[in-house]
Amino acid sequence: MPRIEPATTPLTEPFWDATRNHQLSAQQCGACSSFVWYPRERCPKCLSDDLTWTNLAGEGTIYSFNIMRKPGNPMMADMVPYVIALVDLDEGIRMTTNIVNAEPESLECGQRVAVDWSVELEDGRRLPTFHPA
């Protein structure tokens, strides 16, 4: 499935490696305990560099979503309509994602969702999306 393939950097490699095993992860700050999304060089709450990759439960709540009828970029042209969402993970971080395996019209803010690993990138990494729980 064509998409803009996210670059892997030394910083983000642990995240993408975990996706190959269908494991969602994020950095957690050893100094202030905050979870961090997206991956950073230092904690955006306290600027500590004591960040450790931590497995996440992969469950959360839809904060907001849309239904893309016009493709957001040309690579997504044959995928419309699709849903872009902001999902609040139970660990306290919010990520941009897609809601898949659902009728777009049936979705609601506040709905519970779980991580979905059906989107495989060209190099075998998985792009974490979510489906209704």
Next chain:
Amino acid sequence: MANSLRGAAAIVGAVDAVSATGRLDRTVAQLEVDMISAALDDAGLTIADVDCVMSNNGMMASLDLAERMGVQGRFTDSTMTGGSSFEVYVEHAAAAISAGLCEVAVIVYAATPRSGTNPFASGGPARDPESPMMMWDLPYGSGLPAAGYSLAARRHMHQYGTTSEQLAQIAVSFREWASMNKNAYSQDIITIEDVLSSTKVAEPLHKLDCCLVTDGAGALVVTSAERARDLAKPGAFILGAGTAHSHGMCVSQMPDVTTTAYSVCGPQAMNMAQITHNDVDVVELYDSFTITALLTLEDLGFCKKGEGGEFVADGRLGPEGALPTNTNGGGLSYTHPGMYGMFVLVEAVRQLRGECGERQVNNVDIALANGCGGLLSCTSTIVLGTEATL
């Protein structure tokens, strides 16, 4: 008031080039120098008076542009905060002039996405593949600005009961203004039903909830209040200014997508200006989308958070309404070359000077000009007033 910019400087030249066809038959480079020349004529100043150029069209843009104009500056600014860049420039120009760092600043913008290349047709301007937006948002099919703004609209609807009809009324009111502006790209009166039946782009936003894509250019001249008083045309005096930002280009990092940084910069600018909402005669704001306008009015404090839908529903923003807003037709109906903030300021100056013809609001003494850049990321508010308000 100590450390205030109130009354220190004024916009003394304000011009734009916009066509009802949406197209301008000049290059960006040509438009830039033409706009500066016209703005200086409008101000009654010459290029020899200019000691500061502000522009962000490319790397070291303000230096290159100054070089082309033969200007050797003593203050400069190539800040890029997207659509709010021009309000930020006015704020910086007022601060620099107030501090004696320069005396005459020119601010310019030109873009031709309609006759030239529209970057958003190919997923947005070229970005570093290792930028956060490219790594964590674009893979999910964002890139079109509507993708991010629709998330704000949906959440506002969920949290406050705002309806698509209420958002549509904003487009309807701005179009009423545009119908009196012969340079506006869209001049035909529309109804709420027209908005709701237009193509769905990124639900809940329809095509008529979204700004235009047109060519456009403009320029401003800012100088000291003292010098402004000696010029032929009345100056638009800078009474207050504020800029704030909540996040960069990843909308997931905006703490609350229903509350913009206008909630910070709006009160700052109005406090500096020593005005209340009742003092505002006309509001010019950045309507990249109907939801942008609604959030702006709430965060500036014209109504309570969550009550924007009701606030605009009676046509309050239109020519017959109590709060004349986007009197040129706005980015939804007048022009939107990608960074609309220039045109917000040009229209505010024209309203203060009484130059708006059929769409002129009576007795304008205070105008609010508001820019918004990125994905609701960086907002900037400038309060402008006639000399009588000083």
